[in-house]
Amino acid sequence: MSYGATFPLWREAAGDAWRDYTRHAFVEGLRDGTLPRGAFLRYLVQDYVFLVHFSRAWALAVTKAETLDEMRACAATVHALLDDEMRLHVRTCAAEGIAEADLFAAREAPQNIAYTRYVLDAGHSGDFLDLLAALAPCVLGYGEIGARLAADSHDTPYADWIATYAGEDYQHTCREVGALIDAAVERRLGPERAGSPRWPRLCARFETATRLEADFWGMGLTG
Numbered sequence: 001m002s003y004g005a006t007f008p009l010w011r012e013a014a015g016d017a018w019r020d021y022t023r024h025a026f027v028e029g030l031r032d033g034t035l036p037r038g039a040f041l042r043y044l045v046q047d048y049v050f051l052v053h054f055s056r057a058w059a060l061a062v063t064k065a066e067t068l069d070e071m072r073a074c075a076a077t078v079h080a081l082l083d084d085e086m087r088l089h090v091r092t093c094a095a096e097g098i099a100e101a102d103l104f105a106a107r108e109a110p111q112n113i114a115y116t117r118y119v120l121d122a123g124h125s126g127d128f129l130d131l132l133a134a135l136a137p138c139v140l141g142y143g144e145i146g147a148r149l150a151a152d153s154h155d156t157p158y159a160d161w162i163a164t165y166a167g168e169d170y171q172h173t174c175r176e177v178g179a180l181i182d183a184a185v186e187r188r189l190g191p192e193r194a195g196s197p198r199w200p201r202l203c204a205r206f207e208t209a210t211r212l213e214a215d216f217w218g219m220g221l222t223g
C-alpha cells in the first residue's frame with residue numbers, strides 16, 4: 001500500500017519501527033485468531049479513549065490548516081471518528097457487557113496517554129505538517145495492516161475488525177489522507193520535499209508516533 005508519495009518515504013525512514021508496529025505479536029494474534037479475548041477487549045476500551053483524543057487532534061488540524069480543502073478533509077475525519085469508528089467500539093463492547101459510559105470513564109493506560117498527548121503536542125508546538133506526520137502512522141498503518149491480514153485470511157474471531165480496515169471505505173479514507181499529506185507537503189515544502197530542512201524532523205515525528213503505536217499494541221497484550 002503506498003497511499004501517495006510522502007507516506008512511503010516516511011515509512012522507509014522509520015526503518016525497523018514500522019515493522020515492529022505493523023507485524024506486532026498483537027497483529028499476528030488478530031490474524032491467526034490466537035489473540036486472547038481479554039487482550040482484545042482491553043485494547044478496545046483503551047482505543048475508545050484513544051479515539052476521543054484523536055478526534056481532538058484532527059479538530060486541532062482544522063485550526064492549523066491553511067486552505068478550505070485542508071479544513072474540509074480534517075473536519076470530515078473528526079466527523080467519521082466521532083460518528084462511525086467509535087460506534088464500532090461501542091457495539092463490540094456492548095456485546096461483551098461493557099457500557100459506553102464505562103468506556104468514556106476508563107482509566108487511561110500510560111501508553112495511551114503517551115501516544116495521544118504526543119500527537120496533540122506535535123500539533124500545538126508545530127504546524128499542520130508536524131501534526132500530520134504524527135497522525136499518519138495511525139491512519140495509514142491500520143490500512144496497511146487490514147489489507148495484509150485480509151489477503152492472508154484465517155478463520156479468526158477478529159474477522160470483523162480485519163474487514164473494517166481492509167474494506168473499501170477505510171482504504172478510500174487512507175488514499176484521501178495520503179493525498180491530503182502529499183498536497184500539504186507540496187504546498188509547504190515545495191517539490192523537493194526530502195531536501196527541505198524540515199524533512200528530518202517530520203520523519204522523526206512519524207517514527208516516534210510509529211513506536212508509540214507498537215507500545216499501544218504491547219499494552220493490549222500485557223495490560
Ligand SMILES: Cc1ncc(C[n+]2csc(CCO)c2C)c(N)n1
Binds near residue numbers: 081138213
Ligand atoms: C491505537 C490506534 N491506532 C490507529 C487506529 C486507527 N484509527 C485511528 S483514527 C482513525 C480514523 C482516521 O483518523 C483510524 C482508522 C486506532 N483505532 N487505534
